[in-house]
Amino acid sequence: xxxTFETPVQxxxxxxxxxxxxxxxxxxxxxxxxxxxxxxxxxxGAASGAGANTAQLQTAAGAxxxxxxxxxxxxxxxxxxxxxxxxxxxSTFAAAAVLRYNIVRGLAPNGAAVNIVAVPA
Numbered sequence: 001x002x003x004t005f006e007t008p009v010q011x012x013x014x015x016x017x018x019x020x021x022x023x024x025x026x027x028x029x030x031x032x033x034x035x036x037x038x039x040x041x042x043x044x045g046a047a048s049g050a051g052a053n054t055a056q057l058q059t060a061a062g063a064x065x066x067x068x069x070x071x072x073x074x075x076x077x078x079x080x081x082x083x084x085x086x087x088x089x090x091s092t093f094a095a096a097a098v099l100r101y102n103i104v105r106g107l108a109p110n111g112a113a114v115n116i117v118a119v120p121a
Contacts, residue, residue, distance in 0.1 A: 003115070007114070008086070011037070011062040011119055012118045012119065012120070013115055013116070014028065014040050014115065014116040015113065015114070016114045016115075017112075018105045018114060019111050020067070020109060021049060023101075023103060023105040025062060025101070025102050026102075026103060027062050027098050027099070027100050028098065028099045028100075028101075029097070029098050029099075030093055030095065030098075030099060031095060031096070032095045032096075032120060032121075033092070033094050033095050033120065034092075034093050034118040034119065034121050035091055035092050035093075035118055035119050035120075036066055036086055036093070036099075037091070037117050037118060037119060038086065038116075039057045039067045039070070039082070039083045039084060039086065039116050040065075040083065041055055041072060041081055041112040042074070042078065042079065042080045042081075042112065043075045043078065043080075044052045044077060044111035044112060044113050045112075045114060046076075046077060046078065047096055050077075052073055053072050053073040053103075053105055054069045054070060054073075054103070054108065055070045055073070055093035055101055055102070055114065056068070056069045056070065056099070056101070056102050057083070057101055057116065058099075059090065059093075059097075059098070059100065060097065060098035060099075061098075061100070062102055065090065066085050066091055066099075067083040067085060067086050067087070068084045068085035070082070070083050072112060073106055082093075083084045092121055094121070099116065101114050113120075
């Protein structure tokens with residue numbers, strides 16, 4: 001079987017550094033349509049103990065989950081944690097849409113470098 005591509009596609013890596021990963025939604029507005037194919041984060045703060053530190057990519061206002069929850073509690077600095085699921089039904093964003101990373105912090109601050117991999121829609 002041959003696979004052909006009519007238009008070359010370049011993946012986009014959307015990077016956001018959340019300094020202390022405080023419990024809050026972090027919104028990003030996209031300037032063009034895209035389809036999310038992966039999401040991961042790298043712990044940038046000290047290990048946080050047994051707190052329930054999590055991140056999840058959602059649509060604007062947290063209405064719909066795009067990824068499974070990414071847990072990063074008690075992970076040492078430098079650890080990379082990847083989502084286990086990208087929900088294809090929710091992964092397409094139109095131009096000017098808002099992607100939301102919802103961060104829930106359990107105990108101590110634990111910064112995260114958040115990455116979203118996407119292709120143009």
